[in-house]
Amino acid sequence: MMFSSLSRFAPVAARGARGFASSSARHHKVAVLGAGGGIGQPLSLLLKLDPLVTQLSLYDIRGAPGVGADISHIDTASNVKGYPADQLEVALDGAEVVIIPAGVPRKPGMTRDDLFNTNASIVRDLSKACAKVCPDAHMLIISNPVNSTVPIVASTYGSKFNPNRLFGVTTLDVVRSSRFLGEITGEKPEDIRVTVIGGHSGVTIVPLLSQTPQAQKLQFGGAEWSNLVHRIQFGGDEVVKAKDGAGSATLSMAYAGAKFSNQLLRALNGEKGIIAPSFVRSPLFESEGVEFFSSNIELGTGGVEKIHQVGALAPEEQKLVDACIPELIKNIKKGQEFVASS
Ligand SMILES: NC(=O)C1=CN([C@@H]2O[C@H](COP(=O)(O)OP(=O)(O)OC[C@H]3O[C@@H](n4cnc5c(N)ncnc54)[C@H](O)[C@@H]3O)[C@@H](O)[C@H]2O)C=CC1
Numbered sequence: 001m002m003f004s005s006l007s008r009f010a011p012v013a014a015r016g017a018r019g020f021a022s023s024s025a026r027h028h029k030v031a032v033l034g035a036g037g038g039i040g041q042p043l044s045l046l047l048k049l050d051p052l053v054t055q056l057s058l059y060d061i062r063g064a065p066g067v068g069a070d071i072s073h074i075d076t077a078s079n080v081k082g083y084p085a086d087q088l089e090v091a092l093d094g095a096e097v098v099i100i101p102a103g104v105p106r107k108p109g110m111t112r113d114d115l116f117n118t119n120a121s122i123v124r125d126l127s128k129a130c131a132k133v134c135p136d137a138h139m140l141i142i143s144n145p146v147n148s149t150v151p152i153v154a155s156t157y158g159s160k161f162n163p164n165r166l167f168g169v170t171t172l173d174v175v176r177s178s179r180f181l182g183e184i185t186g187e188k189p190e191d192i193r194v195t196v197i198g199g200h201s202g203v204t205i206v207p208l209l210s211q212t213p214q215a216q217k218l219q220f221g222g223a224e225w226s227n228l229v230h231r232i233q234f235g236g237d238e239v240v241k242a243k244d245g246a247g248s249a250t251l252s253m254a255y256a257g258a259k260f261s262n263q264l265l266r267a268l269n270g271e272k273g274i275i276a277p278s279f280v281r282s283p284l285f286e287s288e289g290v291e292f293f294s295s296n297i298e299l300g301t302g303g304v305e306k307i308h309q310v311g312a313l314a315p316e317e318q319k320l321v322d323a324c325i326p327e328l329i330k331n332i333k334k335g336q337e338f339v340a341s342s
């Protein structure tokens with residue numbers, strides 16, 4: 001199923017809600033931790049529309065039973081339940097995919113790293129529970145700073161860490177790239193695929209426009225190219241500023257999160273050739289000291305099946321990578337040291 005737009009998604013979901021009851025489809029329990037929040041609520045709604053999700057478990061320290069009751073009335077096949085603060089382990093029991101958008105969002109003037117002090121312990125504690133209750137679940141981390149929270153989950157899992165099953169959700173960077181480039185060229189965003197590599201914050205977000213056919217008319221290194229790269233790198237700030245203290249991207253993030261989880265569930269069901277971006281344990285820049293890196297990943301029945309090479313870079317893009325690497329190393333180390341010292 002293509003999950004490239006809601007208009008395409010809804011009718012397919014409705015079909016699937018009937019068709020996917022067949023015994024050939026695998027059943028997937030998906031848990032959302034932070035389901036009562038700005039991302040959690042619309043994400044849970046979109047997951048309820050995804051026929052590949054058969055059981056939806058919604059957890060938050062506030063409001064999840066209400067969100068669960070509300071969403072459970074939607075006429076698709078999956079069963080939904082919301083769990084209160086003291087029922088985290090019940091919520092996680094049997095989960096095959098866990099999506100974590102729990103934690104605080106930015107306010108104007110903050111960087112994602114400024115969220116570290118609050119969100120690091122939230123993500124550590126939730127992943128501790130996952131390692132105990134559903135150690136084999138695929139973990140999709142949305143909580144910022146993703147460059148640090150993903151290493152936090154890996155370190156918390158310790159010897160139970162399976163690098164094929166831990167994903168930092170960087171889909172929104174790719175969604176934005178398609179949209180922003182389409183605004184310039186007039187082409188449909190759904191026909192544009194930009195490879196974005198690196199991490200998920202400012203200069204660590206590196207769009208490879210030289211590899212995108214629709215971007216060839218931009219002059220590399222020129223103003224149009226630089227402005228587009230900047231807009232992709234700092235797209236999150238645009239939303240933070242527009243929301244003026246009321247948080248960061250929630251609706252586009254819910255879309256991106258549901259899109260990635262749908263890609264993963266399709267791959268877990270055996271569909272071949274599904275390539276999606278994600279921030280994962282990666283060999284690509286390991287020799288330069290970068291343990292986690294976002295790039296295109298081929299997904300399979302075990303999660304990460306193949307990590308794609310970044311391919312040829314334009315000299316301007318090599319400079320972006322050079323700026324990304326030291327920041328990423330710092331962010332990753334910060335997450336790892338946090339777990340080691342706690
Ligand atoms: N990866 C990405 O591309 C993006 C990441 N984000 C990040 O997602 C996170 C959530 O953003 P919003 O939903 O807007 O925030 P929000 O404040 O609206 O919602 C967060 C939810 O987490 C819950 N929560 C807090 N501690 C928890 C715990 N220990 N267990 C379970 N739930 C807990 C809160 O009760 C709240 O309902 C932020 O860190 C934000 O920066 C936001 C946009 C894009």
Ligand SMILES: O=C([O-])CC(=O)C(=O)O
Pocket residue numbers: 105106112144172235236237239240248249
């Ligand atoms: O900007 C933020 O803080 C939220 C985020 O990660 C994004 O929108 O990409």
